[in-house]
Structures are given as C-alpha cells and as structure tokens.
Amino acid sequence: xxxxxxxxxxxxxxxxxxxxxxxxxxxxxxxxxxxxxxxxxxxxxxxxxxxxxxxxxxxxxxxxxxxxxxxxxxxxxxxxxxxxxxxxxxxxxxxxxxxxxxxxxxxxxxxxxxxxxxxxxxxxxxxxxxxxxxxxxxxxxxxxxxxxxxxxxxxxxxxxxxxxxxxxxxxxxxxxxxxxxxxxxxxxxxxxxxxxxxxxxxxxxxxxxxxxxxxxxxxxxxxxxxxxxxxxxxxxxxxxxxxxxxxxxxxxxxxxx
Amino acid sequence: xxxxxxxxxxxxxxxxxxxxxxxxxxxxxxxxxxxxxxxxxxxxxxxxxxxxxxxxxxxxxxxxxxxxxxxxxxxxxxxxxxxxxxxxxxxxxxxxxxxxxxxxxxxxxxxxxxxxxxxxxxxxxxxxxxxxxxxxxxxxxxxxxxxxxxxxxxxxxxxxxxxxxxxxxxxxxxxxxxxxxxxxxxxxxxxxxxxxxxxxxxxxxxxxxxxxxxxxxxxxxx
Numbered sequence: 289x290x291x292x293x294x295x296x297x298x299x300x301x302x303x304x305x306x307x308x309x310x311x312x313x314x315x316x317x318x319x320x321x322x323x324x325x326x327x328x329x330x331x332x333x334x335x336x337x338x339x340x341x342x343x344x345x346x347x348x349x350x351x352x353x354x355x356x357x358x359x360x361x362x363x364x365x366x367x368x369x370x371x372x373x374x375x376x377x378x379x380x381x382x383x384x385x386x387x388x389x390x391x392x393x394x395x396x397x398x399x400x401x402x403x404x405x406x407x408x409x410x411x412x413x414x415x416x417x418x419x420x421x422x423x424x425x426x427x428x429x430x431x432x433x434x435x436x437x438x439x440x441x442x443x444x445x446x447x448x449x450x451x452x453x454x455x456x457x458x459x460x461x462x463x464x465x466x467x468x469x470x471x472x473x474x475x476x477x478x479x480x481x482x483x484x485x486x487x488x489x490x491x492x493x494x495x496x497x498x499x500x501x502x503x504x505x506x507x508x509x510x511x512x513x514x515x516x517x518x519x520x521x522x523x524x525x526x527x528x529x530x531x532x533x534x535x536x537x538x539x540x541x542x543x544x545x
Numbered sequence: 546x547x548x549x550x551x552x553x554x555x556x557x558x559x560x561x562x563x564x565x566x567x568x569x570x571x572x573x574x575x576x577x578x579x580x581x582x583x584x585x586x587x588x589x590x591x592x593x594x595x596x597x598x599x600x601x602x603x604x605x606x607x608x609x610x611x612x613x614x615x616x617x618x619x620x621x622x623x624x625x626x627x628x629x630x631x632x633x634x635x636x637x638x639x640x641x642x643x644x645x646x647x648x649x650x651x652x653x654x655x656x657x658x659x660x661x662x663x664x665x666x667x668x669x670x671x672x673x674x675x676x677x678x679x680x681x682x683x684x685x686x687x688x689x690x691x692x693x694x695x696x697x698x699x700x701x702x703x704x705x706x707x708x709x710x711x712x713x714x715x716x717x718x719x720x721x722x723x724x725x726x727x728x729x730x731x732x733x734x735x736x737x738x739x740x741x742x743x744x745x746x747x748x749x750x751x752x753x754x755x756x757x758x759x760x761x762x763x764x765x766x767x
Contacts, residue, residue: 349671351667374674378673380671384664384668388665388668390665391687392687402672405672405682406672
C-alpha cells in the first residue's frame with residue numbers, strides 16, 4: 289500500500305499501448321511493448337539507461353514515431369497526421385529532463401503560451417489561470433522573471449505548471465529530476481506527489497526510487513526494450529521475480545537488498 | 546611645394562560634393578538588405594522544410610548565388626534581362642543586391658535556427674502547437690537574436706559591395722569618385738574621399754549593430 293491517500297481510481301483505461309515497436313536504424317529500442325494505464329493511476333517506469341524507458345514515453349507523445357503498434361487514449365486510437373497529433377498532445381502533458389522552458393518569455397508567459405496560442409483562451413483569463421497554477425507549484429512571486437533567473441528546481445516546477453495549463457488527462461514525466469542538483473530534487477518530487485494526490489494520471493520515468501515506492505501504484509521495470517516485470521511497489525522492491533530486476537535494484541538501492 | 550605627388554588639401558573642400566552619392570549608396574544598400582532579409586528568411590525556412598522539392602529549390606538558389614560573382618548577377622539583371630524587361634539602374638542594383646545578400650542571409654538564418662536546442666521545438670509541439678506556429682512563436686524569436694551579429698557583418702559587406710553598382714550607372718559613391726577623378730585628374734584625392742565616406746558609414750553601422758547586440762543581451766540571457 290502506498291502511504292499516500294489518493295483520489296479514487298476508476299477502472300477505466302485511459303491509455304493503452306499495443307505491440308509498440310521502435311527502431312533507430314538497426315537498433316530495436318522498443319520490442320513489442322504492451323501497457324495499460326487506468327485513469328488516476330501513477331505508473332513509474334524504472335530501468336537502466338538505454339533500456340528504452342524514455343523512448344517509450346516519447347512514443348506516447350509522438351515525439352518519436354514508432355514503426356509498429358497502436359496507442360489508444362480514452363479508447364480512441366491515435367492516428368498519425370498533424371491535426372490529430374496536435375489534438376492528442378494537448379491531452380498529454382510532457383515534462384522534460386532539461387525543462388525546455390522558453391528562455392525569451394517570462395515565467396508566466398511560459399505557462400500562458402499553450403493556453404493562448406493553442407487553446408485560444410483569452411489573454412486575461414489565461415493569465416489568471418496561469419497565476420493560479422504558479423501558486424500551486426509555489427512560484428507565484430516569480431511570475432515576471434525570465435527562466436534564466438531560476439534554479440533548476442524552480443524551472444522544473446514552472447515546466448510542470450506549463451504542462452498542466454493545457455489541462456491534460458495524462459502527465460508524462462521524462463526523468464524530471466535527473467538534471468537537478470540533489471538538494472533541488474525534493475521540491476519537484478513534492479509537486480509531483482501533490483499532483484498524484486489530486487488524482488492525476490501519471491507516467492513517470494525516474495531514478496528516484498523513493499518516489500516509486502511512496503507514490504506509484506505500479507512500477508514497471510524495463511530492460512533492453514521490453515517490459516520485464518511489473519508489480520506494485522511493495523512487491524517490486526521487496527521480492528522482484530526477475531534476476532535482472534534484482535540486479536538493477538541492488539545497484540540503485542545499495543543499502544537495502 | 547608638395548612632398549607628395551598629390552594635393553591632399555583638396556580633400557576637405559571636395560568632401561561634401563560626395564554627399565548625394567553617399568545617399569545613393571545608403572539607399573541601394575538599405576533596400577538591398579531589406580529585400581535580402583525577406584528572401585533570406587524565406588529561403589532559410591524553405592531549406593529546412595521537409596518538403597523535398599522546396600528544400601531543393603532553395604538549395605539551388607543558394608548554390609547559384611554564392612557560386613557566382615555579384616558583378617555577374619548585376620549584369621544579368623541590368624543587361625541580361627533587357628530582352629524581356631528594361632529595369633532602371635537603381636532598381637536593378639536593389640534587385641541584384643537583394644538576391645545576392647538573400648543567399649548569404651539564408652545561410653545565417655538557417656544556422657541560427659538550427660542552433661536552437663531541439664528541446665524547444667519538442668516542448669512547443671508537446672503543448673499541441675502546430676509546427677509553423679512553434680517556429681513563429683518559439684524558434685524564430687530566439688534564432689533572430691543569435692542572427693544579429695552575423696547580420697551586422699553582412700550589412701557591412703553589402704554596403705561595400707554596393708560599389709559594384711557603379712558599373713551599371715547608379716550614381717553612387719564609387720561612380721562619383723571615378724567621374725570626379727577623370728574630370729580633375731586627381732584620382733588619388735577623389736578615391737581617398739570615397740574611401741573615407743565608406744569608412745565613416747561602416748563605422749556608424751558597426752557601432753549601431755554593437756549597441757543592438759548589447760541591448761539584446763540585457764533583455765534576455767539564455
């Protein structure tokens with residue numbers, strides 16, 4: 289059981305990935321991936337670097353085009369094609385390892401950009417909502433500064449607010465704390481934990497085992513392009529079935545095991 | 546009695562007789578660069594397009610312009626096209642300078658667009674922005690900033706290159722120098738005046754570009 293009280297999860301499948309295959313040239317990075325995520329579920333993907341976990345996340349958002357396989361969101365298959373993808377991407381909030389804030393815009397302009405330019409929300413209304421979101425990530429007083437003036441942790445919290453501004457159904461986190469100084473990891477994880485509590489569906493690639501243990505409903509271990517094992521965090525961290533999983537966990541959790 | 550074989554004392558008195566010619570120099574440079582900026586941006590975006598035919602056309606344009614002298618391009622516009630359409634000297638110069646600089650400016654823009662981190666485009670696309678909008682809102686504002694120093698350089702090159710327009714009878718500085726020289730036989734004195742005019746104009750342009758760079762640096766550091 290997770291220690292976090294969470295909003296009730298429905299049994300409704302919000303994201304379904306079927307037989308996903310992704311190659312970079314001759315290299316098969318994802319080999320027949322199948323995954324279902326329920327609404328409100330927090331799924332954490334762990335695995336060594338090069339195991340394909342980031343690629344999987346990027347395929348869900350179509351930043352990478354998979355060679356084979358199908359992706360369903362709310363039961364509807366996502367088809368290729370600009371118009372469709374632009375629509376679907378609004379449902380999927382993406383948070384990147386390197387934040388990718390827009391450096392020529394202030395913090396609040398970053399958060400408003402998607403609302404104003406994509407959702408066509410009037411400027412005034414967008415500003416109010418953006419300000420509210422900045423409040424939620426604890427950065428309202430930074431609204432009018434440029435990203436260059438922020439710490440890594442603050443940048444990532446702005447990036448989360450920017451993604452939330454589109455009111456996505458699923459949030460995708462691609463190693464959101466990997467580029468941060470250790471003392472800044474906590475503030476980002478705490479924002480993510482809040483989100484999980486509010487019932488946001490989350491797909492998180494991370495090396496923060498604490499987060500996986502405490503917040504995840506399900507942990508997925510990826511190895512060489514396949515989902516080798518998936519289980520609740522309790523089971524995954526106490527009694528993994530696969531040898532590769534054990535070896536990996538032993539490395540990332542040295543003091544336990 | 547002069548130590549030098551030239552009478553340099555005429556320089557101050559004749560100097561301002563070149564002012565009108567300098568105006569023509571500035572005029573064809575300014576409009577040439579303006580046309581060049583428009584063509585350059587279009588050609589840069591075209592080259593980066595995923596549409597193969599468009600990319601090929603832009604590549605061919607850049608290849609042809611950069612591979613041939615500006616003088617040849619000037620003559621093609623002014624003399625070569627006469628069988629179809631007669632274009633007056635000044636418009637000819639502006640067209641040739643525009644197309645010539647457009648090719649170089651296209652490469653400047655292409656470089657600065659490609660220098661923007663790929664994560665910027667990905668972040669914009671992940672918000673559901675169409676590619677064109679992401680280019681306009683996110684990539685180009687950052688790319689323009691990076692293009693300012695090389696564009697300043699190109700502007701100075703264009704100003705000096707405009708002297709070639711003297712060969713198609715544009716009454717600019719260089720032509721004025723040749724006319725004044727041959728009527729007075731004081732070639733050295735007249736061409737020194739021409740050189741000083743160019744030097745003053747390029748200095749002012751360098752200074753202005755430097756100021757613009759400084760200002761951009763303050764408003765945003767990335």
